[in-house]
Amino acid sequence: MLITANNIQVCYGKKIALNDFCFEMVQGETVAILGPNGSGKTTFFRLLLGLLKQKEGRIEIMDGLPGVRSSLAMIGATIEMPSLYGHLSAIENLQATSHRRCIEPSKHLADLVDEVGLSDVGKLPASKYSLGMRQRLALAQALIGEPELLILDEPANGLDPAGIRWFREWALNAPASRKLSILFSSHILNEAAQIANKVVLLKDGKDRFMGTLDELKGPNHQLRLVTSDIPRSQELLHSNGFKATIENNALLVDCEPEQSAAITRIIFESGYDLLECVRLDSTLEDRYFAIMGEAS
Amino acid sequence: MKDFLHAVKAEWITGRRNFLRYSPIVFATILCIPLFLFISERSGRVPPAGLLLEAVKVCMTGMVYGLPMYCFFIGILSFDNEHKQQQWKHINAQPISGTAIILAKHFYTWCYVALSPITLLALILVFFFVVKLFQPDLALGIGNPMIWLTAIKFWAVCIIAGMAIASPLNVMFSRFASYAMTAVPAVFFLFLHFLLAYMIEETRMLVSIFFPWLNCRIMGQNIYAGTSIKMWWFLPLVAWIAVSLVLNLYLQKKKPLY
Numbered sequence: 001m002l003i004t005a006n007n008i009q010v011c012y013g014k015k016i017a018l019n020d021f022c023f024e025m026v027q028g029e030t031v032a033i034l035g036p037n038g039s040g041k042t043t044f045f046r047l048l049l050g051l052l053k054q055k056e057g058r059i060e061i062m063d064g065l066p067g068v069r070s071s072l073a074m075i076g077a078t079i080e081m082p083s084l085y086g087h088l089s090a091i092e093n094l095q096a097t098s099h100r101r102c103i104e105p106s107k108h109l110a111d112l113v114d115e116v117g118l119s120d121v122g123k124l125p126a127s128k129y130s131l132g133m134r135q136r137l138a139l140a141q142a143l144i145g146e147p148e149l150l151i152l153d154e155p156a157n158g159l160d161p162a163g164i165r166w167f168r169e170w171a172l173n174a175p176a177s178r179k180l181s182i183l184f185s186s187h188i189l190n191e192a193a194q195i196a197n198k199v200v201l202l203k204d205g206k207d208r209f210m211g212t213l214d215e216l217k218g219p220n221h222q223l224r225l226v227t228s229d230i231p232r233s234q235e236l237l238h239s240n241g242f243k244a245t246i247e248n249n250a251l252l253v254d255c256e257p258e259q260s261a262a263i264t265r266i267i268f269e270s271g272y273d274l275l276e277c278v279r280l281d282s283t284l285e286d287r288y289f290a291i292m293g294e295a296s
Numbered sequence: 297m298k299d300f301l302h303a304v305k306a307e308w309i310t311g312r313r314n315f316l317r318y319s320p321i322v323f324a325t326i327l328c329i330p331l332f333l334f335i336s337e338r339s340g341r342v343p344p345a346g347l348l349l350e351a352v353k354v355c356m357t358g359m360v361y362g363l364p365m366y367c368f369f370i371g372i373l374s375f376d377n378e379h380k381q382q383q384w385k386h387i388n389a390q391p392i393s394g395t396a397i398i399l400a401k402h403f404y405t406w407c408y409v410a411l412s413p414i415t416l417l418a419l420i421l422v423f424f425f426v427v428k429l430f431q432p433d434l435a436l437g438i439g440n441p442m443i444w445l446t447a448i449k450f451w452a453v454c455i456i457a458g459m460a461i462a463s464p465l466n467v468m469f470s471r472f473a474s475y476a477m478t479a480v481p482a483v484f485f486l487f488l489h490f491l492l493a494y495m496i497e498e499t500r501m502l503v504s505i506f507f508p509w510l511n512c513r514i515m516g517q518n519i520y521a522g523t524s525i526k527m528w529w530f531l532p533l534v535a536w537i538a539v540s541l542v543l544n545l546y547l548q549k550k551k552p553l554y
Contacts (some may be wrong), residue, residue, distance in 0.1 A: 051391040051552075072391040081301060083386035098398075099306035100390040102299060125313075141386075154541045 001060070002027050002149060002181055003048065008057035010043050010205075012100040017043040018054070019205040021252035025146075025198070028175055034189060034288070040205040042080060045151050048183075051076055062149070073101070076142030077151040082134040083141075086127030090118050090137050092237040093126055097141045115192045117166060131158030139167075143178075150174075152184040156191055164191060171195045193284050201291055208291050216287055223260055225251040226276035227267055236270050237263065250276070299393045305398030306420055307374075311404070316373040319533055320408055323366050324415035327358045331423060348427065356450055359416055363409070363454060367462040370408045374401055384552070394548045402541060409458030413451045433553040462534035463540035470544060 002017040005023040007017065018040045022069050025031050033041045046052040047059060050067015055279040064071045084093050091111050113122045116136040121129065126137060136157050142150055155171075172195060174180045186192040192199065199216050203210040209216060229234040230251055237253055242263065245252040254264055260279060267274050311317055334351045378384055387397060 046385075051385055051388055069391045069393075072389065075389075077389050079385055079389065081382065083381060083383050083385070085310050087377075088310065090311055092312060094307045096306045096391070097386075099302040099309065100392050101386055102302050102392055264452055 001025070002029070002062060003183070004058075005044075005047075008047065008059065009055045010047065010052060011055050017205050018047075019178050019280055021122045021202075021207055021208065023200065025181065025183060025209065027181055028173055028179075029198055030171065031184075031197045031198045031200065032192035033183070033200045033202055034192055035185075035186045035202035035292075036187075038261075040200045041202055043205075044154055044202075045077070045079055045153055045183075045185070048151060049075065049079065051079070053201070061228060073145065074148045075146035075151060076144065077139040077153075078135075078142050078155065079151075079153050082138030084126040084129075084134055084137060087125050089125060090122040090140070094140060094144060101145045102145060103145050109144070112143055113137075115143075115170075116140045116261065132160055132163045135142070135159060136163070145187075146178070147178070148184070150180055150184075151181045152182065154185055154187065156186060156188060160252055168194055189284055201288065203292050213284075216261050217284060221255060221257050222251040222280040223251075223255055224276070224280055225253060225263070225267065225274065226280040227251065228273035228275065233267055233270075233272055236266060236272075240266055250279070297398035303392060303396040304403060306401050306554040310377055311374075314373065314377070316370060316408065319366070319370055319373070320412040320415040323412050324359075324364065326417055327362065328353045328423065330354050330358070330499050331420070348424075354417065355420065359413055359450075359454060360457070360498055363458050363496045364461050365403070366412060367409060367458055367465055370405050371462055371465040371469045372407050375466070388552050391470050394552055395545050396495070398470065398544050399541070401470065402463060402544070404468060405462045406455075406459050409462055410451075410455045412458075413454035417447050417451065456530060456533050463537045463544075467540050467544045471547060480532050482503075 003022060003023060003025040004053060008018050008021040008023075010018040021044065022073050023044070033044065035041055043052065047054055048061055049072070050065075059066050062071045062074055085096065088096065091109055094112060095105040096111040097145055097243065107243065110119075112123075113119055116139050118133060118136055118140070121133065126134065127139065135155060139152070139155065142152065156167055159167055167190065171182060171184075175182060182195075184192075184195075185194065194211070195215055198212055199209070200207055201216075226249065230246055230249065234244045234246060237251070242255060243251050244251050244257075246252075255263060259280070260277075264274060264277060331351050331354075334347075378387070388394065
């Protein structure tokens, strides 16, 4: 197990930032933590890096405690906004970080600048960079020393569409090419869904969901039917073991995709006219709001 | 030790293109202004050697008096980057000890403290050689070993006193990101020093235990007067350095900078 967190509680004064939070991550996974602002995502990252201490609970990261040298040496991280020296170039920023990771800077740093697509502007001072470019440089900083775990706090924040696409492709390839595990937070649900193979939904410091994307999407497919007699059709479907509800003069029937034919056959054989039949697959967004509530 | 060396190298890199790099030259040049003015006042005539040496003493006294302000300035500059660009959380998430980072910061400011009197002496020396070019017969006494001994003593006083001044200021600059929070007590402290330095003559030895700047002044005066420096005057200075370092390291352990 790469990270294990059990019943974590963190408080900022009277405000509870994380409450009874549990988390698990294994080697090679790409995990996205999703949640609204103030849900505790950054707090959890800070805990993992030893920048904060939990009030209750226990965290183990790479078989050690957070913040110890051995674990920090294997973690590359960006927390909140990219931390860069504005008067230094990309390479100089990486050299400084390299020394602070107790690694002698090498030519490898230029490859990192190249990898994040900053080789054209590598000699410019970082203060001249856009937020997206700063995010890329912060990613390069986090990659110094070939870490095993990458913790990225909203890495797509500030990236333009091309940058988002670049990051997605990079994040999809990196676990295999660099033998990396990635833990990242995001506000962009669909973006996270394309990169992560495990999702954690966090709200008010509590984990509302933790599982794979398929588990998040769930088996919730629905069939929307309009018949010549909706109430009787509902009774009929109930008697056949289907859950059907009436909404806006239509029947919504929970079912698996392969059950659609059986449902329409029941309606036909009972003699009612089938006026409309539409399959509604619940989207990731629907599930997100169903779990987190509309206010999220 | 390895951590400390890496931390110092990181400081060296982050100090690039920073005004801090040029500060010893700027400081020493400003102090040499009286010397240049002295020459220009005499409109081309080379002054007698005795007067020149008096002018040099003025420059050196200026350095002793200017050290507190210079330390204040380099302390702000050396911590400013990390505060302004929110570097502390990034640094604390790296596998390097916080002690090494803090010690490297102090060491870096001490290097500037040590460099500024050397730069001043070098500038004075260059100035002397230029004067000698115009009047080769002028006896400036550069070959006299006593002059060099005085210069070494002056440098030793400046570096120890400068370290004692810079260290407590660094503790403040490291803990507070806001200029107001650091500048107000620091400026108050400096003014108090100047006030006490002029007002208190009899009890200045006692007061100097609490205000390292006074030791600097006393020792500086002794150098120019040609009297020996009592070694115990160094004790409060060393104590100030040690207390400041321990305090800064304790605070970093207890509540790391973010």
